[in-house]
Amino acid sequence: MNHQTDDRDSLTAEEAAFVGRVRELYAPPELAATRRAALDAELRQRVEAGWGFGTGRSAWLAVATAGALAIAWLVAIGDEGALTPELSRAAPVVAQGADVDDWDRELFDPTWVGDSERFDDSAELPDDYAAIAGIFLDS
Amino acid sequence: MEAAISLERSRVEPDLERRFEALVHTHRARAQRLAWRLVGGDGAAAEDVTQDAFVKAYRALSGFRGESALETWFYRILVRQAASHRRWRGVRAFWDAGSEIEPRDPKPDPQHDPGLQRRIATALDRLTPSQRDVFVLVHLEGFRLRECAETLGKPLGTVKSHLHRALVTMRRELADLVETGIETDAKEAS
Numbered sequence: 660m661n662h663q664t665d666d667r668d669s670l671t672a673e674e675a676a677f678v679g680r681v682r683e684l685y686a687p688p689e690l691a692a693t694r695r696a697a698l699d700a701e702l703r704q705r706v707e708a709g710w711g712f713g714t715g716r717s718a719w720l721a722v723a724t725a726g727a728l729a730i731a732w733l734v735a736i737g738d739e740g741a742l743t744p745e746l747s748r749a750a751p752v753v754a755q756g757a758d759v760d761d762w763d764r765e766l767f768d769p770t771w772v773g774d775s776e777r778f779d780d781s782a783e784l785p786d787d788y789a790a791i792a793g794i795f796l797d798s
Numbered sequence: 799m800e801a802a803i804s805l806e807r808s809r810v811e812p813d814l815e816r817r818f819e820a821l822v823h824t825h826r827a828r829a830q831r832l833a834w835r836l837v838g839g840d841g842a843a844a845e846d847v848t849q850d851a852f853v854k855a856y857r858a859l860s861g862f863r864g865e866s867a868l869e870t871w872f873y874r875i876l877v878r879q880a881a882s883h884r885r886w887r888g889v890r891a892f893w894d895a896g897s898e899i900e901p902r903d904p905k906p907d908p909q910h911d912p913g914l915q916r917r918i919a920t921a922l923d924r925l926t927p928s929q930r931d932v933f934v935l936v937h938l939e940g941f942r943l944r945e946c947a948e949t950l951g952k953p954l955g956t957v958k959s960h961l962h963r964a965l966v967t968m969r970r971e972l973a974d975l976v977e978t979g980i981e982t983d984a985k986e987a988s
Contacts, residue, residue: 677969677976678937684911684975685918685938687834687841690827702822702849706856787871788951790861794854794875 814859817868822852825869828939829876835934836880837887838919847883851876866948873941873949877931884927921971929964932957937965 670678690698829851834844855872862871922930931950935941936957941949947957 673976674965674969677972678965680976681918681968681972682938684914685835685839685922687831687839687844690830695826698826698845698849699822702852705849705853785863785865787862787864787866788874790858791854791871791875791878794858 814862818856818859821855821868821872825872829873832873832934832939833876833880835922835938836877836931837883838923839915843883843887847879848876851879854879870945870948873935874951877935877949881927881931918972921968924971925964925967926960928952928956929960929967932960933964933968936961 826848830844830848833847833851834841837843837847851872855875858875862868922933925933928950932946935946935949936943943954943957943961947954950957952960
């Protein structure tokens, strides 16, 4: 994966200069050897412990889920007539003009199937990707 | 070369484990740089995303059949992890009364102007997620179009389309970047 790819050949000189400038400016500092060793140690610990969630996120998720369930329960017992059959059957809605696209929908809306010709990648991607399909839905 | 990660307790095939160890060893720096660029220049978040991606890759390793490159497979996980992080940051911002959460970088690079980096991050943030991913992977990280398409799970034509639109938008947002070079920093500061 070098930078002299077939993709970059199609850029004009101005475009190439712009991309090169962004690449140069928008780069993180080098990872220090000590920091790298610490990250390796942390990764080793997490892998050997068989526990895969990141810092703080699972706690956030648990709190948010509990809160949402509590609110839903309160709404349900407080106003049983509020949820009409039409609403409860409604499909997930993405606001018109919202800054989401099919990549987001694919990631966060498991019911969304997208355009069959443009985004059905099942015929193009190897089966290896099936192994990671679930890890973003169960975390 | 001493392996960076030891995975003695796993149930993954030893050969695959060795490849994973090598992946961590050889790709950590690049993975972290890619994550940093995808999450808006936030060093701490990039570390979290990279670590989580490595852990998730390891957890899914038993399902890897070698039909694709291990690296490409891993970077797909990383890109999705970064997308999840961005979403999660949005949720946290919502609960924090809508205030934006500033990227936190404990060790900003003195060689690069933070204001300029913030401008680039903002411009990237204005792209759609797909455009941003494609722009970062191809133009900033040097992925080939086919590698990028496989990594993102998108058809080649879609990747090309996103790349074109992303470049047009980025050039419009940062039109002065090449023309005035580093002098842009002074303009930003004022």
